Amino acid sequence: MTDDEIIDTINRALVKEFELDKKKMLSDAHLFDTLELDSLDMVDMVIVLENAFKFKITEEKEIREIRTLGDIHNFVIKKSNEIRKGS
Amino acid sequence: MTYDCAVIGAGLSGLASAIILSKNGLKTALIEKSSRTAPLVRGFKREGHYFDTGFHHAGGINEGSTGRLMLDYLGISQHLNVVSSNSNYTDMVRFRDSSFEFRFPVGIKQLKDRLEQFFPGDINFINRYINEINRQCSLLPFLNLNADIKTMNILENVHGNSLADFLSHNTDNPYLQSVLTIHSLLNGVPPGEQGLNNYAYIVGPYYESVSYIEGGGSALVAAYEKAAKENGVDIFLNREAQKLIFSSSGELKGTGFKDGAEINAKNIISTIHPSQLMNIVPENLFRPSYNKRIKTLDETPSAFILYGTSEIDLKRLIGSNLYLVPADGNNFGDFSNPIENRPINIIISNADKKENIFQCIFIMICPASINEVEQWGNSIRGKRPQGYLEFKDNICRRMLDYFVSYYPELKGKIHAVDFSTPLTLKDYSGSPFGSMYGAKHRIEQYNPFPMTSIKGLYLAGQSIVAPGLLGTLISAFLACGNILGHDYLRGALKVWNQEE
Known part of the structure; x- marks a missing residue:
C-alpha cells in the first residue's frame, strides 16, 4: 500500500465510522476542534484503524499524543513501514 | 420530578451509585423496572431452605480492605454481619483424572x-x-x-x-x-x-480474603436498601426507563417512562446492560463505531444452576467452595462440549436439620450458553413446553452424577431441589443473553468506559469494570467520580478511613 492509499483508507474509514464531513478531512484538521471528536472517541479510532489495517495498536503514548488527522496518517504510515521491514 | 441525578437500574452498582451521590448532597432518583431492587441477588426459599442467587461470597471486603472501606463509607457495613473466612482454606480444586486436590489457603x-x-x-x-x-x-x-x-x-x-x-x-x-x-x-x-x-x-x-455475609444476598440487598433510605435516595420501582430525553440544544435532560412520565436529571448513571442502553438512547447520538462496539460486545457465559441438599456434611467433607476440573482442564468457552467436560463450581452453605434429618445446602454452577436452550426461548416462565422440562431434568440428573463421579460417597445422598437454565437467568438478570457477568472483560475487547461521549451520561455495572461485589463497588465509585470528581471522592474515602 502506498502512503496515498493508506491516507485514503484512513479517511474513508473515519468518515464512515464517525460520520465526519468529507470536506474537512485535511491533514492539518484538528481532531477535537475541527472534526469535533473527543478523547473518548480515541478508543473507537484505534479499533477502526486496527480493523482497516489488520494490525494491533499498543502504542499508548503515541496515540495519546495524536492531535490532527495528519498525526493519524503519519502514525499509520510509520507503523505500516515498520511492519513491512519486520516481515 | 426534578433531580440532580438519576440512576437507571437498582442492582448492586445502581444502589451503590445512588447512595454515593445522595450522600454527597445530590438529590438522586433510583429507577428499577422490577418490583424489587436487585432481584438477581435476593435468593429464594424452597422446601424450607434459603438458596442464594447472584451473590455467594466476595473477595476484598474483609476488615481493612478498600472494599470494606467503601461499604463503611456507604453506610452498608453497619447493617451487615460480614464473616471473613478464618478457616485455613477457602476453595478446593479437585481433578477428574487423579486423586490430586488443591486447597487454597x-x-x-x-x-x-x-x-x-x-x-x-x-x-x-x-x-x-x-x-x-x-x-x-x-x-x-x-x-x-x-x-x-x-x-x-x-x-x-x-x-x-x-x-x-x-x-x-x-x-x-x-x-x-x-x-x-x-x-x-x-x-x-x-x-x-x-x-x-x-x-x-x-x-x-x-x-x-474471602468473606461471607450472614443471611446471604437477601441480607446484602436489605442493607443496601436501608443505606439508600438513610441517605435520602428516592427509589422508583416498576419503572422501566424507555428513553433518554434531550433538550432542543442537545443537552441531556432526563429519562422518560412508558406512561409518559418523566424524571428530569442532568446527570444519569446507567447500570443496565450496555447493549440495552443503546435501545433508550436516540440512534444518532453515539457515533456508528461506538454503537457497533457496544452492540457486539462478547458476553460471559450463562449457566445451568442446580440448587441441592445433601444428607452428608459437605462442609466437613469439602469446605465452602469446590471446583471440579474435568480431564482436559479448565477451558469452558466451547459449549459443544458436554457438561461433563466443563469445570463446575459448587458453593456449600451451612447445614441445618430439617425434620431431624441432617441437610446441607449446595449450589452447583455449570457454565452454559443461551444457545443450548434457544429453541424454547420464546416460551414463558411457568408455561414452558414438555421438551424443555425433559431437557432440564436430563441436565439436572447429569450434574448430580457429575458431582458423585468425583465423590462416590455422595451416591444417593444428594438431591436437587430446584434447577435453573440460561432462560431463567435471562428473565432475572436483565441481560438479553442470560449471561452471568455481563460483557466479558477479555483480551482483544474494548469494554465501555464509565464516561460516555454524551455529557452527563455515565455507565456503571459489571460490564464496565469487573463482576462481583467489589467490581460493582469500584464501578459505582468510578462512575460517581466523574460527577463528583475522582480526587474528591478518593480523598473522601481516605479521610473516612482515617476518621474511623
Whole structure:
C-alpha cells in the first residue's frame, strides 16, 4: 500500500465510522476542534484503524499524543513501514 | 420530578451509585423496572431452605480492605454481619483424572507458600505469578486509592498476554495451570481469553480474603436498601426507563417512562446492560463505531444452576467452595462440549436439620450458553413446553452424577431441589443473553468506559469494570467520580478511613 492509499483508507474509514464531513478531512484538521471528536472517541479510532489495517495498536503514548488527522496518517504510515521491514 | 441525578437500574452498582451521590448532597432518583431492587441477588426459599442467587461470597471486603472501606463509607457495613473466612482454606480444586486436590489457603503469602510446597519445580514462576498479580492490583484506581487514574495502559492491557499463554510459557505442570486459572469461573472469561490484568482484579482481593455475609444476598440487598433510605435516595420501582430525553440544544435532560412520565436529571448513571442502553438512547447520538462496539460486545457465559441438599456434611467433607476440573482442564468457552467436560463450581452453605434429618445446602454452577436452550426461548416462565422440562431434568440428573463421579460417597445422598437454565437467568438478570457477568472483560475487547461521549451520561455495572461485589463497588465509585470528581471522592474515602 502506498502512503496515498493508506491516507485514503484512513479517511474513508473515519468518515464512515464517525460520520465526519468529507470536506474537512485535511491533514492539518484538528481532531477535537475541527472534526469535533473527543478523547473518548480515541478508543473507537484505534479499533477502526486496527480493523482497516489488520494490525494491533499498543502504542499508548503515541496515540495519546495524536492531535490532527495528519498525526493519524503519519502514525499509520510509520507503523505500516515498520511492519513491512519486520516481515 | 426534578433531580440532580438519576440512576437507571437498582442492582448492586445502581444502589451503590445512588447512595454515593445522595450522600454527597445530590438529590438522586433510583429507577428499577422490577418490583424489587436487585432481584438477581435476593435468593429464594424452597422446601424450607434459603438458596442464594447472584451473590455467594466476595473477595476484598474483609476488615481493612478498600472494599470494606467503601461499604463503611456507604453506610452498608453497619447493617451487615460480614464473616471473613478464618478457616485455613477457602476453595478446593479437585481433578477428574487423579486423586490430586488443591486447597487454597487464606492470604496471598500463605498461597505462595502452599503453591511452592505443592509445586517445588516451579518456585521461580510462582514468585513471578504472585508478583504480577500484586502489581496489576496496585495499578487499579479505587482498588489502590493512590493509583494514578491517568496512567492506566488501556491498549497494552487489551492486547496483553492471555492467562493461559502466560502459564503455558512458564510451566508444563497441568495441575498448576489449572489451580492458577480456576478462578476464571468467577468472571466468566475462559483462561485462553482472560487478560492478566482482569484476572488480577478478581483473584488479587480474593486470594487475600474471602468473606461471607450472614443471611446471604437477601441480607446484602436489605442493607443496601436501608443505606439508600438513610441517605435520602428516592427509589422508583416498576419503572422501566424507555428513553433518554434531550433538550432542543442537545443537552441531556432526563429519562422518560412508558406512561409518559418523566424524571428530569442532568446527570444519569446507567447500570443496565450496555447493549440495552443503546435501545433508550436516540440512534444518532453515539457515533456508528461506538454503537457497533457496544452492540457486539462478547458476553460471559450463562449457566445451568442446580440448587441441592445433601444428607452428608459437605462442609466437613469439602469446605465452602469446590471446583471440579474435568480431564482436559479448565477451558469452558466451547459449549459443544458436554457438561461433563466443563469445570463446575459448587458453593456449600451451612447445614441445618430439617425434620431431624441432617441437610446441607449446595449450589452447583455449570457454565452454559443461551444457545443450548434457544429453541424454547420464546416460551414463558411457568408455561414452558414438555421438551424443555425433559431437557432440564436430563441436565439436572447429569450434574448430580457429575458431582458423585468425583465423590462416590455422595451416591444417593444428594438431591436437587430446584434447577435453573440460561432462560431463567435471562428473565432475572436483565441481560438479553442470560449471561452471568455481563460483557466479558477479555483480551482483544474494548469494554465501555464509565464516561460516555454524551455529557452527563455515565455507565456503571459489571460490564464496565469487573463482576462481583467489589467490581460493582469500584464501578459505582468510578462512575460517581466523574460527577463528583475522582480526587474528591478518593480523598473522601481516605479521610473516612482515617476518621474511623
